Amino acid sequence: MSRPSRRTDRLSVSILLLLALAFPAAARAQAAKADPLPSWNDTPVKQAIIGFVTRVTTEGGPDFLPVEHRIAVFDNDGTLWQEKPAVQGAFLVERVRELAAKDPSIKQRQPFKAVLEGDVDTLMEGGEKALMELFAATHANMPQEQFQAEVHQFLREARHPKLGVPYTKLAYPPMLELLRYLRDNGFQTWISSGGGIDFMRVFSEELYGIPPQQVIGSSLEEKFEQHGGRDVLWREPRVDHVNDKEGKPVGNDLHIGRSPVFVAGNVRSGGDIAMLSASQQRLGPSFQLLINHDDARREFAYQEKDGASLRAAKEGGWNVVSMRDDWKRVFAY
Amino acid sequence: MSRPSRRTDRLSVSILLLLALAFPAAARAQAAKADPLPSWNDTPVKQAIIGFVTRVTTEGGPDFLPVEHRIAVFDNDGTLWQEKPAVQGAFLVERVRELAAKDPSIKQRQPFKAVLEGDVDTLMEGGEKALMELFAATHANMPQEQFQAEVHQFLREARHPKLGVPYTKLAYPPMLELLRYLRDNGFQTWISSGGGIDFMRVFSEELYGIPPQQVIGSSLEEKFEQHGGRDVLWREPRVDHVNDKEGKPVGNDLHIGRSPVFVAGNVRSGGDIAMLSASQQRLGPSFQLLINHDDARREFAYQEKDGASLRAAKEGGWNVVSMRDDWKRVFAY
Numbered sequence: 001m002s003r004p005s006r007r008t009d010r011l012s013v014s015i016l017l018l019l020a021l022a023f024p025a026a027a028r029a030q031a032a033k034a035d036p037l038p039s040w041n042d043t044p045v046k047q048a049i050i051g052f053v054t055r056v057t058t059e060g061g062p063d064f065l066p067v068e069h070r071i072a073v074f075d076n077d078g079t080l081w082q083e084k085p086a087v088q089g090a091f092l093v094e095r096v097r098e099l100a101a102k103d104p105s106i107k108q109r110q111p112f113k114a115v116l117e118g119d120v121d122t123l124m125e126g127g128e129k130a131l132m133e134l135f136a137a138t139h140a141n142m143p144q145e146q147f148q149a150e151v152h153q154f155l156r157e158a159r160h161p162k163l164g165v166p167y168t169k170l171a172y173p174p175m176l177e178l179l180r181y182l183r184d185n186g187f188q189t190w191i192s193s194g195g196g197i198d199f200m201r202v203f204s205e206e207l208y209g210i211p212p213q214q215v216i217g218s219s220l221e222e223k224f225e226q227h228g229g230r231d232v233l234w235r236e237p238r239v240d241h242v243n244d245k246e247g248k249p250v251g252n253d254l255h256i257g258r259s260p261v262f263v264a265g266n267v268r269s270g271g272d273i274a275m276l277s278a279s280q281q282r283l284g285p286s287f288q289l290l291i292n293h294d295d296a297r298r299e300f301a302y303q304e305k306d307g308a309s310l311r312a313a314k315e316g317g318w319n320v321v322s323m324r325d326d327w328k329r330v331f332a333y
Numbered sequence: 334m335s336r337p338s339r340r341t342d343r344l345s346v347s348i349l350l351l352l353a354l355a356f357p358a359a360a361r362a363q364a365a366k367a368d369p370l371p372s373w374n375d376t377p378v379k380q381a382i383i384g385f386v387t388r389v390t391t392e393g394g395p396d397f398l399p400v401e402h403r404i405a406v407f408d409n410d411g412t413l414w415q416e417k418p419a420v421q422g423a424f425l426v427e428r429v430r431e432l433a434a435k436d437p438s439i440k441q442r443q444p445f446k447a448v449l450e451g452d453v454d455t456l457m458e459g460g461e462k463a464l465m466e467l468f469a470a471t472h473a474n475m476p477q478e479q480f481q482a483e484v485h486q487f488l489r490e491a492r493h494p495k496l497g498v499p500y501t502k503l504a505y506p507p508m509l510e511l512l513r514y515l516r517d518n519g520f521q522t523w524i525s526s527g528g529g530i531d532f533m534r535v536f537s538e539e540l541y542g543i544p545p546q547q548v549i550g551s552s553l554e555e556k557f558e559q560h561g562g563r564d565v566l567w568r569e570p571r572v573d574h575v576n577d578k579e580g581k582p583v584g585n586d587l588h589i590g591r592s593p594v595f596v597a598g599n600v601r602s603g604g605d606i607a608m609l610s611a612s613q614q615r616l617g618p619s620f621q622l623l624i625n626h627d628d629a630r631r632e633f634a635y636q637e638k639d640g641a642s643l644r645a646a647k648e649g650g651w652n653v654v655s656m657r658d659d660w661k662r663v664f665a666y
Binding site for chain 1: 531534555556557579580581
């Protein structure tokens with residue numbers, strides 16, 4: 001009876017190999033089953049995430065979601081990477097410095113003077129007009145490819161002022177694991193951020209595995225027109241869309257066209273409340289994750305002035321992440 | 334020597350089975366190799382399509398494209414399905430009829446009267462103001478989900494005035510085969526149309542296999558706000574983006590964020606020239622397809638007033654499809 005048994009063994013190995021090759025995602029998921037989220041402590045939030053993903057991927061179960069409905073949307077600043085300082089803000093300051101090096105006269109002109117001197121009060125007084133002037137000088141009046149080349153260079157050279165490492169080293173490992181875990185379970189992962197769509201697209205694929213077509217953000221108007229003898233996508237100094245607060249469900253609908261099922265944001269400005277609560281209105285299962293920056297030792301502890309995000313989380317029964325208690329580690333560097 | 338030989342045979346079969354399971358897309362492509370585009374005549378256009386796809390998917394070849402760069406963009410009206418009449422125009426007329434049935438007074442009011450009487454001259458005189466009034470009455474001032482439910486119902490009930498079949502039966506089989514062929518070769522297929530983004534998303538997935546997040550079109554402004562006691566995506570009676578002519582490369586950049594490699598449009602209004610020529614500016618290989626409606630017998634023969642699309646095709650060396658000569662069949666019904 002040794003021969004059939006050997007044959008059976010060989011058959012099992014072949015089938016396993018076959019399965020591994022045929023369904024790499026499933027095989028990875030299987031391998032990771034011991035712990036798909038190793039940087040998370042074993043707290044109720046982690047259990048809720050795994051429970052939800054298991055429910056919506058269990059065929060025949062009451063909450064099963066066909067793969068085309070598995071859309072997960074993440075805020076970026078403060079949700080996927082640190083936001084003190086906001087990286088796009090640091091880019092803007094750096095660009096103003098470069099402009100001042102080329103043309104020293106702008107050191108005496110507002111709102112540039114205020115930026116160079118870190119004079120927040122004067123900037124605030126300038127209001128929206130000052131802000132648009134800064135965006136026009138640093139983000140607009142150039143072809144799209146030039147802008148993105150400048151962002152690329154900035155990300156390569158710039159360092160976080162306190163932590164001393166490149167900004168792209170400051171993504172949160174627990175969230176990178178969560179993105180991968182969702183993708184391994186058939187989710188399409190998206191970013192929906194108040195940050196600039198063209199700014200984020202420079203690094204989203206390499207850093208998060210999120211391709212440019214799955215990034216939603218604020219945008220300037222663009223025109224396709226002749227500049228320098230050829231047609232280019234020209235960045236106009238006018239705001240097209242502000243992807244923050246009530247603008248987020250609008251941006252999500254424009255880009256996705258179907259309601260996200262898994263939505264994650266963070267506490268700071270209330271910017272994610274609208275998209276988190278919008279996702280709860282869909283028929284069928286949904287999951288809301290809100291990250292609370294309460295880890296002064298490993299990151300920064302900061303709160304929201306009016307506490308609106310945490311209040312909304314309580315009312316909606318959302319899952320609140322305490323970075324201090326729920327995460328084993330905050331940064332990888 | 335019979336045993337090793339049998340073993341080799343078994344090994345070959347196993348490897349083939351393994352490959353088929355491991356790479357279903359490749360296996361399908363292999364199976365279809367005899368003829369991936371059976372509804373196309375064996376003319377230079379078909380050969381050019383297959384030659385291009387083979388080149389950009391040949392690993393190690395000079396034109397090889399990593400899968401994330403394989404983006405294909407198709408116009409919709411006149412490229413993927415018939416456009417006489419424009420289906421969204423037929424929807425608008427039907428909606429005006431329904432409004433008139435509920436409120437007969439609008440039969441005497443312009444621009445509704447002109448629509449109901451098919452009085453194109455009066456409509457033209459009304460210009461943009463009249464058009465926006467019609468869009469506001471039929472496409473706006475309601476929640477997104479209500480609008481899409483109305484489109485869904487229209488598509489179920491309406492019939493083409495001459496051909497007598499539902500509009501969704503009037504997609505072109507050669508183009509459906511092309512979409513499938515590109516997807517089988519790792520391309521992500523997109524629509525970029527002057528039509529309404531939310532209109533097309535109702536049928537794009539079922540008809541073309543193109544999910545809503547890969548549809549780009551014209552849009553009205555939207556707001557996320559309270560109506561009837563809950564937050565909804567509300568369609569405002571104001572144009573947000575016109576995805577036609579120079580608006581197409583802009584819409585493509587906003588939604589995709591990377592230059593399409595394969596772009597298809599059609600002759601009628603010059604609406605696709607900008608996105609076709611924009612795709613030629615990318616570094617590396619690209620393919621431009623322009624469909625000419627020259628088949629009076631099987632569809633409709635129509636030309637462009639100024640001939641700009643065919644002229645641009647000649648200058649750019651684009652591939653022009655003669656529906657009469659290059660397609661074995663035009664409709665499936």
